[in-house]
Amino acid sequence: ETGVTQTPRHLVMGMTNKKSLKCEQHLGHNAMYWYKQSAKKPLELMFVYSLEERVENNSVPSRFSPECPNSSHLFLHLHTLQPEDSALYLCASRLDRGSNQPQHFGDGTRLSIL
Amino acid sequence: KNQVEQSPQSLIILEGKNCTLQCNYTVSPFSNLRWYKQDTGRGPVSLTIMTFSENTKSNGRYTATLDADTKQSSLHITASQLSDSASYICVVSSMDSSYKLIFGSGTRLLVRP
Numbered sequence: 001e002t003g004v005t006q007t008p009r010h011l012v013m014g015m016t017n018k019k020s021l022k023c024e025q026h027l028g029h030n031a032m033y034w035y036k037q038s039a040k041k042p043l044e045l046m047f048v049y050s051l052e053e054r055v056e057n058n059s060v061p062s063r064f065s066p067e068c069p070n071s072s073h074l075f076l077h078l079h080t081l082q083p084e085d086s087a088l089y090l091c092a093s094r095l096d097r098g099s100n101q102p103q104h105f106g107d108g109t110r111l112s113i114l
Numbered sequence: 115k116n117q118v119e120q121s122p123q124s125l126i127i128l129e130g131k132n133c134t135l136q137c138n139y140t141v142s143p144f145s146n147l148r149w150y151k152q153d154t155g156r157g158p159v160s161l162t163i164m165t166f167s168e169n170t171k172s173n174g175r176y177t178a179t180l181d182a183d184t185k186q187s188s189l190h191i192t193a194s195q196l197s198d199s200a201s202y203i204c205v206v207s208s209m210d211s212s213y214k215l216i217f218g219s220g221t222r223l224l225v226r227p
Binding site: 004006040041042043045048056090092100102103104105106107108 | 123219
């Protein structure tokens with residue numbers, strides 16, 4: 001148990017659907033992250049939030065829309081996705097974005113686009 | 115360009131044997147290096163973290179080494195167990211941007227009985 005919970009664990013959706021991924025942490029961390037993990041590729045940083053403010057948007061297509069309503073919750077809203085968006089989406093949190101403390105990862109949402 | 119290269123890409127060993135995984139990086143200026151373990155269907159979990167001044171760190175049967183001069187790190191697993199089967203990911207952070215981590219592609223380890 002890492003303290004970071006992601007839901008759903010699995011999601012299958014069509015290209016025209018709209019869905020949201022949810023991440024929750026109660027570790028008292030101030031920074032939260034979304035990553036994309038594709039097979040045999042390094043984790044790709046998508047978004048970084050620090051104290052609920054987005055501080056990084058790593059050239060992610062607009063069909064991915066993050067939301068951080070408070071420091072414990074992070075969402076990733078999805079719409080009109082493409083087949084190449086099928087991947088494992090990992091959420092992570094950290095005490096502060098500049099800290100040397102490790103990131104704590106959730107177990108991810110496995111997303112499949114039909 | 116900041117990069118992290120890991121080798122081998124995959125490895126199969128027998129239970130009880132030792133193994134060593136390699137990580138080479140070109141990240142500069144260097145801040146710290148972490149090794150993560152990722153079980154199948156789970157998120158990565160931190161094993162060790164080393165800063166510039168540290169050249170070895172242990173966590174149970176896992177021992178990480180760091181040579182900041184050659185920009186190489188290794189993760190040595192002693193007396194492997196079936197539960198060590200996982201992907202091991204090397205992650206380096208730069209002083210330029212400590213919140214931005216550079217990930218390797220990982221080494222997939224399979225421990226067979």
